[in-house]
Amino acid sequence: MATEFRDRRHREERKHRLNREIMAPEVRLSGPENEPLGIVSLMEALRMAGELDVDLVEIVATANPPVCRLMDYGKFKYQEQKKAADAKAKQTVIEIKEIKFRPGTDEGDYNIKMRNIRRFLSEGDKCKITLRFRGREITHQDLGMALLQRIRDELVDQIVVEQFPKLEGRQMIMMIAPAKRKAAAKPAAEVPAQPAAAPRQPVTVPQTASST
Structure with a gap:
């Protein structure tokens, strides 16, 4: 397995148990693409990790059964460190x-x-x-x-x-x-021009013939 023979001195530095460090008899497993694989025995999960040449990583140790995932732990740890470094770089330090x-x-x-x-x-x-x-x-x-x-x-x-x-x-x-910079004032909305009123047409009142 990818991490099976890594230096055991680094075990205390890790947040997760890997492979045979996991103690539960069965685990809720997900695959390398985080696809759910259901509840399987620990031995079956270790066998799958060996076939894929990845690690069996205990993600949520407090769950019952523990949640585990098949992954390259070295790559996962690198990505987590990179995310943390990027987040730190974006923080504004006020002195x-x-x-x-x-x-x-x-x-x-x-x-x-x-x-x-x-x-x-x-x-x-x-x-x-x-x-x-x-x-x-x-x-x-x-x-x-x-x-x-x-x-x-x-x-x-x-x-x-x-x-x-x-x-x-x-x-x-x-x-x-x-002082906090004020946001630029939005330009006043233009009032649409009103159409010119049509000229009023003269009204002709018919005259009635006078009686003679």
Whole structure:
């Protein structure tokens, strides 16, 4: 059988029992194309696997009898791993980028940090804006709040504020995330032109002859 003599050290890594590892006296069997073959004895299922040079794989061990399938387990495992890798590749990983400011951050440094924030947001990442106070700077929290409000105001069309400025110890923290892009507005449906009204025909009223 295809897997009968594989290294037994890998048995613990597998999710399924194969071939003679299956303990049930009979199984509900399906073929290589997943076609149902009914309930057969374990020995009969193993004989069929040998004739087809495939594995007997226990798919649902908790069923009564267990559900098994005839397949090339190596190929099956490869396909499962490929599906998992493809699904992982499609997942969007959102990172939290921390950008640190000081109440006295100069304008040049401020502009560099803002460019970085905009880049992180455009890549779909969240940003943790940390403003740290040193020494007596903690007595001027209003300067820190004003700086965080400036950052928020400059990014107002690009962000959602997930956590408004909050003092934690000797630092203020604000969490922002990229704003969801609005779907493009659909063009207004054109109102079909109404057909021109037909000209009204004059109505002639017959006159009755006057009696003499």
